[in-house]
Amino acid sequence: MTTQLEKPNPPKDTGQIHQQEHVRRWQDYFTFNTDHKVIGIQYLVTAFVFSVVGGLMAEAIRTELATPDPDFVSPLLYNRLMTMHGTMMIFLAIVPAGAAFANYLIPLMIGAKDMAFPKLNAVAFWMAPPGALLLLVSFLVGAPEAGWTSYPPLSVVSSFWGQVLWILSILLIGTSSILGAINFITTMLKMRIPSMGLHKMPLFCWAMLAVSALIVSSTSVLAGALVLLSFDLIAGTSFFNPAGGGDPVVYQHLFWFYSHPAVYIMVLPFFGLVSEVLPVHARKPVFGYRAIAYSSLLIAFLGLIVWAHHMFTSGTPGWLRMFFMAATMLIAVPTGIKVFGWTATIWGGKIRLNSAMLFGIGFIALFLVGGLSGVMLASATFDLHVHDTYFVVGHFHYVLFGGAVTGIFSAVYHWFPKMTGRMVNETLGRIHFVLTFLGMNLTFLPMHKLGLVGMNRRIAMYDPQLQDLNQLCTAGAYLTAISIIPFVINMLWSINRGEKAGNNPWKALTLEWQTTSPPAIENFDEEPVLWAGPYDYGIDTHKADDSQTVEELLVEVGAEV
Amino acid sequence: MGCLYTKFSPSPPLPLSPSPPPTSKQKITQSPIASHLKEFMQGSTIDESKTVLNYHPPAEVISHHEEHPDHRMFGIYMFLIADTMMFASLFVAFILYKASVINWPPEGSEIELLLPTINTVILVSSSFVMHKGQSALKKNDLSGLQVWFGITALMGALFLGGQAYEYSHAEFGLTANLFASYFYVLTGFHGLHVACGLGLILSVLWRSRQPGHYSAEKHFGVEAAEIYWHFVDVIWIVLFTLVYLLY
Amino acid sequence: MNIPTPIATLIAGIAITLISLWVGQNHGLMPVAASEEALEVDGLFNLMITIATALFILIEGALIISIFKFRKPKGDETDGPPTHGNVPLEIVWTAIPVVIVLVLSIYSFEVYNRMGGLDPMASGGGASTEMADSQQVSPSDSDRSLIAMAPNQGQIALGLGASPENQGKDPALSVDVMGLQYAWIFTYPDTGIVSGELHIPMGQEVKLNITATDVLHAFWMPEFRIKQDAIPGRTAQMRFTATRVGQYPIICAELCGSYHGSMKSQIFVHTPEDYQQWIQEQQIASTDNLEQAVAANPAELSDQEFLAPYGSEMGVDAQTIEHLHASHENITEFSATSN
């Protein structure tokens, strides 16, 4: 095979002007700006801020659970903290973090100058802060206390104003996420550079295609459920209130029809990002590009038909439980294809074990644990025992923290040079990884055992016999909290002092690395040229022509623009 | 060897030719997508005159109506999918109740059929009327557009009026029973959509006063309003069947 | 992709198998099993742990080996081998999970069926008239805001019915279970006993009719590995057979308010003789006057007990106690009608 290369035009005189006049000022990030990169950063920072708020709530939860008695916070406040922790982490930390990378990377990766609808994009982002504000304000009027699932009848008979604000806030954030998804789909399907066929799209784009499809088809069902819930709450109807003939189980169906897909909305973007990170730092093509690409779509499809596995104990007919059990377990197959594909990608490579890669491999290692416990939960028979226990809490923190959050960190370390033009400090990054990895496992591994022996979730007081394991969890939670410190220091330091990155410090092949770091305002000075598949590493053994290896070309492509 | 990607190579192998390969510029002009980006990305904050990338679309491309990739309609379709799912969730919940509650509909929730049937006829036929408007525009008949859209707007208003009349004469209130609640929430939510559609039609009419705003080639607003109106119409047919005919 | 030598693969395979089999039997994660159902579930769980351990070692092992073996040598700036895929390998790792999940599904289905999960009476296959009338409550209740007894008795909450061999047979004992914020009330329709704890005989099939008065609760007995939501306005059934004498916790597993965490009770599994004795003691204690029986309800005592430590928050509790009160009135009728 010969590799034929095309090199973008050398920059003309405009390069310098560009440097001076089109640099973003910090104020831009606080305005209604339609540049997708600004919006991406806005999402990212928002996500970080709320993950800290949600994380602090988690620390309060763990502090309370260090002892069997409700002595640190009252049981009522505990429920409020727990509800807000779940809601905030899901809707204001992980979902926006996915949107952040989608916004920042999609146009760059497909060689477009911006999203299909830049204004809509900005509108979508600016719906999130008011949503967050509503949620936070609810602490002043009595925060919601019915869990992030807000099951009626409890949610219609407790914390009236808190619940109203919760609904409003979720409706806003949901709308924002639908608008975002419409933008992503349109951009990816319609605005790729002409030479980029669907099968040359980076895997992150495939993942986002699946995510956007899920968002568009399921988010509004949640909206429907919440509209009905708010009528129950405010107007006194009884859609879900048995006191008036309503049926709380219908709410559960509607809620999970969204919220199960939501868990894939929360993890698929990071599947995509990790699929980008691993090949770059293992210096090997991703293993089974098409398999990984299509499995995202399959996961999305299956994700739409398994929702009732959250309701095995609540009143679904027996044969339906069996259907949902089998469908749920099937998701292990496409997910397995990904996990095996990633493992095979790094196997035999030449691994650069930097922070991005550490978190990338940590992602596989931790997500695997959550996935395996997920398949156990999928068995309706076993779920009768562990539903609503800490086994479930352990499961979903492994997929959400071990999966989504670890993926976020991997992506942050990987694209930091692109976003800021500077390298991160690897030592701090590695410390961050080790602390996170230890703390995370210490917090969430014992929870599985706790759940199996009889600790149910959402409780502020528990059986004193379970105290030892709970204290392990609490210690782990503190360690995890500490692990954020090296990360923050690293970011703040590197953004000002980090070594200059150049255009393509990782020698990566996807298009975003063909432009300057940080990218010019409209991304590319020249329309970028697709001269290799996104993961064609290892082609340096093949000469492009007699004099130069692809490798060398790559360096120059990266260095010049 | 197992390389899955065919390499993209429009030009001969490129050993760092100092002059730009002509192909890359050509590609840009060939590509309708790239050349129209600027035009159809709804305003970006960037001052175009200052950007390095000033690919102003060649003027003549604009007139090729068929080719121009206006993604907005695509976006509208996506939005309608989401909206459909919202109605679907309400319908499914309604069906679940209907199937599981024994005395359904509960006593005291008889509904009148005559007025809603008239309303249905009005709404459904308004879709056809509206389509005539768009056809007129396609023939560059602007006043045709205005007339037909005007009639559509009137019919829409009539529909809303009928609905309001029905509400004020219904025998049951919102919280009377489950069926009553559903009746109001479903029709009300649909009515809200009709009102939005009406707003779109009126804004099309308003803008059409300005000469040249809409033409046979340029009519995103008209198209969007129409597809939305059809959507609202289809939803009504389902709703009418479920709530009035099959209840 | 360079697969390690056959010998190494073989040895690794055998080691992984042995380790997982051992772990599957000796994980010690589950509490004691006190019912037939529990033993079956544990068998399933052991299999799942075995499979999970094997997959865990396989993948984490590959990751760890990669980290150590395939590090970039210092100064080496070349890339790894350009392997894009390996179709046979990919087919294998698609097929194996398919087989695993099929096995797990079928096994789970089997156990579920044997536990009675597919009994048509309990799983929605046929209308359950028996359950419909066990929850008749006079309509006058519905104006008591949270007492949720709707006119739609057609809805059943499903649960675990009779196991296939017991289908059609009546259970040896039937107990009505009522969840309310924050206690469980057990009513024995045959004897009129009302209790805050569940007493059952060992070795006999017991059927619980589970419902709630205010919000969702869930009836969970960890040692029996079974759980069922208690839904206001509906009755779910749960049948099981205890195999071990002892005292085990009953836990509310569905968030039901601030004191959800203390909504606990006990199940006592007696030998049949002890059970009869308990019945007699109770019957002496409870006269015909049901009001009195309710007043002496141990459930109320245990409520007070758990509320005592939080005396400072009586603001919340006043409301709670009101609930309790209202519900107890309801229970009177509840048990009266179910007799």
Ligand code: HEA
């Ligand atoms: C990112 C989020 C995320 C992800 C990705 C997942 C992934 C999965 N989840 Fe999880 N889940 C949650 C977030 C997530 N979940 C949350 C938040 C809850 C609780 C909600 C609440 O009640 O508050 C929950 C609860 C939950 C339940 C309900 C438990 C209960 O309440 O009783 C179930 C039950 O089926 C379940 C199953 C699964 C399964 C089968 C997967 C699968 O997708 C996992 C697939 C992955 C693998 C299996 C690993 C890799 C595969 C291989 C290596 C191949 C070989 C493996 C096998 C053949 C086994 N999850």
Ligand code: HEA
């Ligand atoms: C993504 C989701 C997420 C994350 C990250 C976490 C993080 C943590 N969670 Fe939580 N949790 C949930 C989602 C999450 N949780 C949900 C949905 C529930 C269920 C609620 C309910 O029942 O209704 C729950 C419930 C829950 C419980 C059970 C409460 C109960 O049932 O009573 C506990 C108990 O220990 C707990 C603990 C923790 C701890 C100690 C952490 C710590 O690891 C926290 C430390 C935080 C950090 C170290 C910051 C993490 C960084 C990021 C999130 C990304 C950074 C972003 C950028 C860089 C852009 N969580």
Ligand code: CUA
């Ligand atoms: Cu009752 Cu929790």
Ligand SMILES: [Cu+2]
């Ligand atoms: Cu799920």
